[in-house]
Amino acid sequence: MRELSNTGTIYGINGPVIYLKGKTDFKMSEMVHVGDQKLVGEVIALDKDVTTIQVYEETSGLKPGECVEATGSAVSVTLAPGILDNIFDGIERPLERIADTGGAFVTRGVSVNALDTDKLWDTHITVAEGDIVQGGTVIAEVPETRAIKHKCMVPPDVSGKVISVVPDGSYTISDTLLTLELPDGTQKDLSMTQYWPIRVPRPVHHRYPASVPLITGQRILDTMFPIAKGGTAAIPGGFGTGKTMTQHQIAKWSDADIIIYIGCGERGNEMTQVLEEFGELVDPKSGNPLMDRTTLIANTSNMPVAAREASIYTGLTLAEYYRDMGYDVAIMADSTSRWAEALRELSGRLEEMPAEEGFPAYLASRLSAFYERAGMMQTLNGSVGSVSIIGAVSPQGGDFSEPVTQNTKRFVRCFWGLDKSLAYSRHFPAIHWLTSYSEYLNDLSGWYSDHVSPKFVDYRNRMMALLNQESSLMEIVKLIGGDVLPDDQKLILEIAKVIRLGFLQQNAFHKDDTCVSMEKQFKMMDVILYLYKTCRKLVAMGMPMSVLKAENIFEKVIAIKYDVPNNNLQLLDMYKVDIDNFYNRVLEKNA
Structure with a gap:
């Protein structure tokens, strides 16, 4: 006879939600096993005489009268080496292991360990007998993959004195690595494995x-709207x-x-x-x-x-x-x-x-x-x-x-x-510069100034101002056409086009354009704004935009993203020379 305290009987089923009638000793957010197939569920509501559970698997075929068993713990994930280079479902069941046991489809009630408990890991112990450890202390290091060293830590809610420790060697994630004497005098064995409830944030200091940007290599993100x-x-x-x-x-x-x-x-x-x-x-x-x-x-x-x-x-x-x-x-x-x-x-x-x-x-x-x-x-x-x-x-x-x-x-x-x-x-990326924003720009300006250039944020703001001006001018162009605009406004439209096509648009399949360093992003802005400054001088002298466009300098600057390899950024300095030559040519032709 099962004890009433940690079991219940299904009374009603409504899709993924099931109800138990009568008093149970279940706790809020506790993980339960539902029915004969032991489907995984979680307690989401407790009333005086009704317990409500959401089931993480298909409930077809489940019927009233089947038993629900409590596990005594919240829905948790297993934390140990083996997480990386793995594919899980929504409740940390490894899909490749499920495929090995149940075929191409996830069968109901399938029970497999979240991580491989048989695999031996090359383990380097980082604590010694007599050390005092607390939550977060690294007790062992394991090369989990070629890229990442896994640091096995003391669970956040545990502290004590190390009274025995194993030597370096090969161990599974469930083998005991060390034994602690807790403050109350009891002993606790620690392995590589921790369990943590998914709905509870892990504690930090x-x-x-x-203050530091996440560099993505995508110009519209790193320069215009950084995270x-x-x-x-x-x-x-x-x-x-x-x-x-x-x-x-x-x-x-x-x-x-x-x-x-x-x-x-x-x-x-x-x-x-x-x-x-x-x-x-x-x-x-x-x-x-x-x-x-x-x-x-x-x-x-x-x-x-x-x-x-x-x-x-x-x-x-x-x-x-x-x-x-x-x-x-x-x-x-x-x-x-x-x-x-x-x-x-x-x-x-x-x-x-x-x-x-x-x-x-x-x-x-x-x-x-x-x-x-x-x-x-x-x-x-x-x-x-x-x-x-x-x-x-x-x-x-x-x-x-x-x-x-x-x-x-x-x-x-x-x-x-x-x-x-x-x-x-x-x-692409189809991120619109007028509807997007980043509130991190001011927070990160110090980093940009120290690591890229003190002018970086100013250049970015000047380019955004040109794009905003283009948007306003395009309203006029749609109504009465672009020919009526004065040349200084036509220049803004032309430079904004260079910014859109040459800077904001990025080709994910081009070897030099798919990812761009911060240095190259800054130098590209520098060239574009230098072109704008030079053309503005010419327009102020009375040179018509038709003469400037005939020189193809705008198309040449747009092509920077493809023409300058990422490992040869010195070529970008030559573009300023080209722009100066363009300036002299226009003056000579129209002298």
Whole structure:
């Protein structure tokens, strides 16, 4: 006879939500096993005589009367070597291991270890007998992949004195590495493995303000709308505008140490493409496969909605774990709209009062709690690590006024608005310079001044001013045509075109243009603004724009991005000489 305290009986089933009637000893957010197939579930509401559980797997065939067992712990992830170069579902079950046991489809109730418990890891112990350790102290180092050294740490809530320790050697993630004597006199064995509840942020010592940019190699991001390490950004855009491609470029080229890619509710074929592409990509920094520093969480649109809701937190907890080792981690969440739709569906099943467009009233607080876990932190062991969150938003019909986009804007400091018309005209990245913004620019200006040039932010602001002027002038051009504009305004339109095509547009498939260093970005701005200054002098002397355009200097400057190799930036200095020669030629011809 099972004890009533940690079991219950199913009374009602409503999609992924099930109800238990009668008193149980379940706890809020506790993980449970549901029915004969032991489906994974989580307690989400406790009433006097009704317990509500959301099930992370398909509930077809489940019937009233089946037993639900408590596990005694919250929904948690396993943290140990083996996370990188792996593909998990929304609740950290390894898809490759599931495929080995159950075939191409995820079978219900499948139970596999999150990480390989048999694999031996080459372990270097970093503490000695008699050491006093506390939460976050590194006790062992393991070369997890060719790119990343895994630092096994004391769990955040544990401290004590080391009374025995194993020598360096090969161990599994569950082998005891050392034994601690806790402050109360009891002993505790520590292995490489930790468990942490996905909905609880991992503790840190303190948070740093934004001061260092996440360099992506994409000009419109690094120069115009930068994101800080530990920052938050949203990429909203309709279907086909390039959200996933932008995230791929950031994942491949950014200077983050580790990438966590969360495919949340995306189409199966798109997720397959991501898995295949990431498997083939080579890390430009090390020459090793990019998967050596990447973890993929695949939760496709046909998987249960409750697991989709959990996948965001699973990825976030894995990111915080690597942050605690002192790494810079970037999370790509694609897409938070599908996550919000999962919230909406679950909220509907629970018969909660809907808010705008049927989303639950707590949508804003859930989004804020998610983005709030980003940041550059001093960890418990004194190292500095960061978690940067870049969330794609898929507003229906590309309407940025819908609730998910609007609420996301409240909690992120970087907004990269994708534009349908730019995408359809093959201008990529299709991030529109007039709808996008970054609040990190002032925070990062000191870094740009120290590491690139004191003129960097000024040049960026001057280019943005020209683009804004172009937008105003285009209203006049649409009404009465461009011929009536004076030459100084025609020049603004021409220079803005050089900025758009030569600087903001970037070719992901060109070897020199796919990723551009900060030095090259600055020198390109320098050349473009020097061209504007020179042409303005000529226009002030009365030279018509038709004469200036006949020299093809504008086309030559646009082609800088292809013509100057990344390993030979001295060539950029020659462009100023070309512009001076152009100036002299125009004066001679029209003397």
